Amino acid sequence: MLLSALCKRKMLSRRGCKPEVLILTVVGIGGLLFLLMTNEGKHVMKAATKVSSTSPPPNVPTTPWHGPECKESSSVTNISGFADLPGHIQDFLRYKHCKEFPQLLDAPDKCGGADGSPGVFLLLAIKSSPGNYERREIIRKTWGKERTYQGVRIRRLFLAGEVRGAREAWKLNRLLRLEAAEHGDVLQWAFLDSFFNLTLKQVLFHSWLEAHCPGAHFLLNGDDDVFANTDNMVNYLLGLRGTNDGDGHLYVGQLIANVGPIREKWSKYYVPKQVTASSSYPPYCAGGGVLMSGFTARAIYKESLGIELFPIDDVYLGMCLQKAGLAPASHMGIRTVGVRVPSSKLESFDPCYYKELLLVHRFVPYEMLVMWQAIHEPDLRCGKKLQVYQSI
Ligand SMILES: *[C@@H]1O[C@H](CO)[C@@H](O)[C@H](O)[C@H]1NC(C)=O
Numbered sequence: 001m002l003l004s005a006l007c008k009r010k011m012l013s014r015r016g017c018k019p020e021v022l023i024l025t026v027v028g029i030g031g032l033l034f035l036l037m038t039n040e041g042k043h044v045m046k047a048a049t050k051v052s053s054t055s056p057p058p059n060v061p062t063t064p065w066h067g068p069e070c071k072e073s074s075s076v077t078n079i080s081g082f083a084d085l086p087g088h089i090q091d092f093l094r095y096k097h098c099k100e101f102p103q104l105l106d107a108p109d110k111c112g113g114a115d116g117s118p119g120v121f122l123l124l125a126i127k128s129s130p131g132n133y134e135r136r137e138i139i140r141k142t143w144g145k146e147r148t149y150q151g152v153r154i155r156r157l158f159l160a161g162e163v164r165g166a167r168e169a170w171k172l173n174r175l176l177r178l179e180a181a182e183h184g185d186v187l188q189w190a191f192l193d194s195f196f197n198l199t200l201k202q203v204l205f206h207s208w209l210e211a212h213c214p215g216a217h218f219l220l221n222g223d224d225d226v227f228a229n230t231d232n233m234v235n236y237l238l239g240l241r242g243t244n245d246g247d248g249h250l251y252v253g254q255l256i257a258n259v260g261p262i263r264e265k266w267s268k269y270y271v272p273k274q275v276t277a278s279s280s281y282p283p284y285c286a287g288g289g290v291l292m293s294g295f296t297a298r299a300i301y302k303e304s305l306g307i308e309l310f311p312i313d314d315v316y317l318g319m320c321l322q323k324a325g326l327a328p329a330s331h332m333g334i335r336t337v338g339v340r341v342p343s344s345k346l347e348s349f350d351p352c353y354y355k356e357l358l359l360v361h362r363f364v365p366y367e368m369l370v371m372w373q374a375i376h377e378p379d380l381r382c383g384k385k386l387q388v389y390q391s392i
Pocket residue numbers: 074075076078
């Protein structure tokens with residue numbers, strides 16, 4: 001894959017020498033200036049992407065870019081104890097009002113356009129940081145393969161932001177651009193791809209979905225380190241036909257209820273009182289992998305317009321559901337927390353174990369490849385039902 005991507009890149013630079021391309025480039029720069037003058041910030045980045053050359057830009061900005069319209073909030077320093085908060089939480093508070101960012105990479109025809117989108121049965125929307133190239137490659141070859149299964153269409157998208165640091169961002173943006181050119185499956189926006197910005201990623205995705213794929217029947221929304229048995233998912237979802245074809249509420253995963261913010265500073269999930277005074281979270285499904293209907297995705301989108309960003313993405317979705325009067329539910333086949341598989345025990349890497357599941361956290365790339373292949377062995381015989389999962 002990498003090889004063919006590199007070949008494409010070579011071709012690009014060779015094509016870049018032809019006079020008609022130079023003319024196009026000049027026209028492109030003209031267009032860019034026009035866009036700048038007409039203040040169409042959103043489109044500027046796309047145009048910039050097209051005209052950029054294969055050599056590094058002469059003046060790579062040295063400070064992270066925060067988008068054209070959205071300035072950091074100056075009132076945050078008035079928040080009591082602000083200076084003592086960890087840096088990423090300060091950042092969250094400074095920028096949580098920013099919900100719109102320019103899109104760097106798009107795939108507007110992923111679902112055959114808005115009108116064609118009812119032809120998509122299951123859309124896989126996988127959150128992936130720019131550096132996770134290997135994970136994306138394996139997912140493309142295994143459970144995330146775009147295909148028709150049981151007569152219905154599965155489509156795939158990766159959702160990404162940008163990395164910190166201009167040099168690194170320049171490199172990884174190029175990587176994503178190559179991947180997008182080869183596979184057409186990357187949505188990227190110009191915001192910092194960090195843990196506390198995952199909600200932002202989610203919200204931006206919902207607005208993309210509304211515009212470009214409103215008819216998709218179901219969505220799998222998850223991380224790039226899960227193993228999803230998408231065959232089983234389709235079977236499960238097809239089993240709902242008649243009662244729910246994507247036009248009714250569905251939101252299932254590993255349900256988490258009766259928990260609240262972690263107030264310990266050392267935790268990855270630390271959420272101080274300055275972010276939320278509430279001591280409880282609404283019920284939600286763990287974010288590693290959630291299956292939802294198009295109906296529910298739309299309800300979330302509508303609520304998200306009126307709910308302030310919250311740093312933990314899965315909790316935020318729980319908030320949107322609660323406001324919409326919809327409940328998340330548990331699906332026993334989705335295991336994202338509390339189990340660590342494959343464990344060192346041999347039997348837990350038994351393909352029969354994964355054949356029953358819908359989704360498991362967390363796999364390294366080669367394990368996904370091995371397992372996907374194994375569960376598709378034509379002569380895989382699974383005898384008595386194994387205990388589906390084990391807690392540790
Ligand atoms: C911060 O607090 C000071 C004093 O209460 C007030 O004058 C100022 O307007 C506040 N700043 C912002 C941006 O809200």
